Amino acid sequence: xxxxxxxxxxxxxxxxxxxxxxxxxxxxxxxxxxxxxxxxxxxxxxxxxxxxxxxxxxxxxxxxxxxxxxxxxxxxxxxxxxxxxxxxxxxxxxx
Amino acid sequence: xxxxxxxxxxxxxxxxxxxxxxxxxxxxxxxxxxxxxxxxxxxxxxxxxxxxxxxxxxxxxxxxxxxxxxxxxxxxxxxxxxxxxxxxxxxxxxxxxxxxxxxxxxxxxxxxxxxxxxxxxxxxxxxxxxxxxxxxxxxxxxxxxxxxxxxxxxxxxxxxxxxxxxxxxxxxxxxxxxxxxxxxxxxxxxxxxxxxxxxxxxxxxxxxxxxxxxxxxxxxxxxxxxxxxxxxxxxxxxxxxxxxxxxxxxxxxxxxxxxxxxxxxxxxxxxxxxxxxxxxxxxxxxxxxxxxxxxxxxxxxxxxxxxxxxxxxxxxxxxxxxxxxxxxxxxxxxxxxxxxxxxxxxxxxxxxxxxxxxxxxxxxxxxxxxxxxxxxxxxxxxxxxxxxxxxxxxxxxxxxxxxxxxxxx
Numbered sequence: 001x002x003x004x005x006x007x008x009x010x011x012x013x014x015x016x017x018x019x020x021x022x023x024x025x026x027x028x029x030x031x032x033x034x035x036x037x038x039x040x041x042x043x044x045x046x047x048x049x050x051x052x053x054x055x056x057x058x059x060x061x062x063x064x065x066x067x068x069x070x071x072x073x074x075x076x077x078x079x080x081x082x083x084x085x086x087x088x089x090x091x092x093x094x095x
Numbered sequence: 096x097x098x099x100x101x102x103x104x105x106x107x108x109x110x111x112x113x114x115x116x117x118x119x120x121x122x123x124x125x126x127x128x129x130x131x132x133x134x135x136x137x138x139x140x141x142x143x144x145x146x147x148x149x150x151x152x153x154x155x156x157x158x159x160x161x162x163x164x165x166x167x168x169x170x171x172x173x174x175x176x177x178x179x180x181x182x183x184x185x186x187x188x189x190x191x192x193x194x195x196x197x198x199x200x201x202x203x204x205x206x207x208x209x210x211x212x213x214x215x216x217x218x219x220x221x222x223x224x225x226x227x228x229x230x231x232x233x234x235x236x237x238x239x240x241x242x243x244x245x246x247x248x249x250x251x252x253x254x255x256x257x258x259x260x261x262x263x264x265x266x267x268x269x270x271x272x273x274x275x276x277x278x279x280x281x282x283x284x285x286x287x288x289x290x291x292x293x294x295x296x297x298x299x300x301x302x303x304x305x306x307x308x309x310x311x312x313x314x315x316x317x318x319x320x321x322x323x324x325x326x327x328x329x330x331x332x333x334x335x336x337x338x339x340x341x342x343x344x345x346x347x348x349x350x351x352x353x354x355x356x357x358x359x360x361x362x363x364x365x366x367x368x369x370x371x372x373x374x375x376x377x378x379x380x381x382x383x384x385x386x387x388x389x390x391x392x393x394x395x396x397x398x399x400x401x402x403x404x405x406x407x408x409x410x411x412x413x414x415x416x417x418x419x420x421x422x423x424x425x426x427x428x429x430x431x432x433x434x435x436x437x438x439x440x441x442x443x444x445x446x447x448x449x450x451x452x453x454x455x456x457x458x459x460x461x462x463x464x465x466x467x468x469x470x471x472x473x474x475x476x477x478x479x480x481x482x483x484x485x486x487x488x489x490x491x492x493x494x495x496x497x498x499x500x501x502x503x504x
Contacts, residue, residue: 005216055315057224058212058330061188065331071313072323073334073353081351081358084337092336 008050012060019093020051022067066093097253097283099303100206101131104182107205108135114201115141119176123147123193124183125156125163127391132182132205133161144172147179149192152474166192174199184208210307211329231312234305238280239320242297246274247321249310251328253282253303254391255289255435255454256486260349261324262293263362268322268354282306288435289458292365326353327476338478345486364461371437377415377444383407384442386417386450387425392482395451395471395496400425402502403449412447417455438462452482452493460488467492 011018054065068076075092078084084092108115120141122129125148136143137159147166148154156163166189169177177200181189186204191214193202210227213220238247246269250258258281269277278297279290287298301309307329313321314331326348327335334352337343343352350356371377387400404427407414415431416424417438424430433441435458442448442462449467450456456468468491470483478485487493 005218005221009216052315053221054331056221056228057311058187058214059216059220060214061191061212061330064333064336066333069317069331070319071317071321072332073326073348073355075333075337075352077352077355078334078337078343080355083343083347083351083358084341088337088340091340095336095339 004049008053008059012062016062017095018050018060018063020047020054020063020065022065022069064093097303100128100182100208103206104128104132105135107203108132108139111203111205112139115139115178115180117176118178118201119144119172121145121147121169121172121177121179122161123166123179123181123189124185125150125153125158126183127393128182128206128208130158132180133158143180144177150474150477167196169193169198169200170196172198172200176200178203180205182206182208184212187212187214190214207304210304211311227308228311228315231308231310232316234309235312235316235318235321238278238299238309239318242276242278244276245297245320246272246277247313248277248279249306249313249321249323250279250281250286250290251306251310251323251325253286255285256457257325257454258286258289259293259365259454259457259460260326260345261353262290262295262365263346264350264354264356264360265293265324266363267356267360271354271356274320280306280309285435289365289454292367292436292458293363294365294367324353335476335478338475338480342480342484344484365458367436368439369434369436370440371433371444374440374444377441378413379444380446381411382413382415382445383447383449384415384417384431384445385425385428386448386453386455388417388419388422389451389453389455392451392453393471393473395469396500399469399496399500399502404428406502406504407447415445417450442466452486456488456491460490465492466490467494470495472497 054063067074075089079086079089120143122132122143125146129146133143143161145162145164147169148163149166153163154165179193179202182205190202250261279295280299280301281287281290282303284300287300290298310323310329313323334348350360351358404414404425414428416428418424418430418432438459439462442459442464447465448459452468452470468488473482475482475485483493483495
């Protein structure tokens, strides 16, 4: 796996947050408008490498990975179970 | 603080002793581990200048004369003489925060609490983390072979309450995934004992760093026969972000956030209890079991325990303090050390349990006796919610103790 660490470092310097969005949630998150954050869509081009790296270790606390994961609890579970509305879910990601 | 990390901290303190003795020492993160570090330093004759903490509620307090201040206060320090010591799992974030503030002094990690995190994208770091991942994959493959066909449940954190929550909703979750057989992996025997009380047949204790490497492999491989049953560990779990916006009780966090189960799902009761063999020494219905100690909760004012002891003592109750390891019984009480799976029989014989809100309260939640949980006045993590808001327990009298609180008979 070849990681473009320079690109990633640049994003970490430029943006307050990097939000990696699983493409299965893409439609729902089309309203996700962020300022000062870089939104990266997983499964698109270079993003796969970044997700791969994020699954290898925590290289920053300014990365949030939004998915419908099945191996651990996720914010999206709250939408599925009615604990959060979609707007509250988006708000939680925005921080 | 876990024995493993405590020993690591002592070892590293010895390594850096000369440097530390000549420096202006700051600690970062007001928590049980940092206070343990403060005690060790004071014993060494080193008086930390302050404890830095981001929580506004903790700032202004002090521990044995060491003030708790905002991290920004470090900028007044002499960068050449100042040194920050960190023993929390947030070392990477704290290190980054101090550097972003402009602190140029030395920052030392005294215990490697968090093998998941390293805030570096150097080739060396990436290679090292990839090797750790490969090790984790080997460990995971070994477990899948050993427990062939079973669903593997990983509990990353050594906290009894977290295991209780995880186990309470596990059967419903397994049903939703179509699994019957499962194995649970915990970082300590006490946590494993809790899983057994909830009926787990296969439970294994794993050394913390191996457990973390295995969990990393679960994250990476996305193996659908494995699950990480925790509400905020490791880093990839971001459920806590909702708590900055909305109060979600911890039971709901597990039920809905961790497991994705419907809100109306009921928790199961633990049923695999054993009877304490010395029950006849406990006066039935006229005994109080006190539980004043908790790993990650600040102790309450000793006077409150004194008043409780006076109150029940004056009414002819026998009073025990539940103690583990080196913990001492409270004055005028007798120490009681029993196995976790015996606690229900003890409490039901005694009649009354009063404990600081800890995981033990979750373990004994269903004991048929009078139960009181005392909540020191603190916020849950860095949220605006009080601990009592997050995890008050049904079946208990939940008592929040603020400054000036007086025990009422």
